[in-house]
Amino acid sequence: MITQDKLASSTQFYTWHNYYCAYEVYNPSNSTPTGIHLLLIHPIGVGLSRQFWQRFCREWYQQGNSNQIYNPDLLGCGESEKPHVACTPTDWAEQLQHFLQTVVQKPVVVVVQGALFAVAIELVKKEPNLIAGLVLATPPAWPLIKKEAPEWQKKGVWNFLNSPLGNLFYRYARREKFLRDFSTKQLFESADDIDSEWLDTLRKGAEDITSRYAVFSFLAGFWLKDYSSAVVSIQQPTLVVIGEKVSSISQEGKKLTADEWLADYLTALPQGRGKKVPGRNILPYESTTEFVNTISPFINEIDSD
Structure with a gap:
């Protein structure tokens, strides 16, 4: 079994707009990396950072995959700099564009969790030649993809x-009770899956109070704009993975079933495919084995093209 220690690599840094930004690169422990690279985009939330993907990365190599994985911290998160600014999906996409151009320098498959699909959309628009495919883990319900929140509301x-x-509020939200309650109500299908690894990671990630600016940027809804035409324009192969018990935090999408959630995306995406797996809203963490089983054939197929 691949342990946390065997997976871990040293944190590396690059500079973007005079901000230092952190990332790690993972390789299989017993072989040379092969296949297309993966670029992971972590979700934004209290205590969340690139550490969200640790369980996924361990399972990826445990199942015999040998792709090199790039796991960056978005600005304001993890070990990246945390400026007192409001970040938008365009800002984070520009950060990742610079990362692709200067660090990775090869095409990748983007694996993105949740509403950070908005960042992936902006990234595809900016750097299509370096994006070979996308894996969307529980992207927002389609009504949210089409929702255009007014700028005055976001700024307010x-x-x-x-x-x-x-x-x-942020100091309150980083308490264990709040983190556990929110995870139970909104993220996990089973409360039994909210383990100490999850809670400890969130607590540690939220210790730096300046991590609140990225979270507030997300909560302000800067990602809420009508992306429907941009989604329709994505030409890369795209796999949408939805939990069988998927749910929407927002009113939009609350009544959608998993099949309806998927159908909306498959109608919109020119090269879209869809899969359901057990779980609810954070499949790379709560249903890691099933998630890796589901996406690895898709990624290998892209690699062979």
């Missing part, structure tokens, strides 16, 4: 959160 929420009240 940001300004409210970017206040002493927002500071207090």
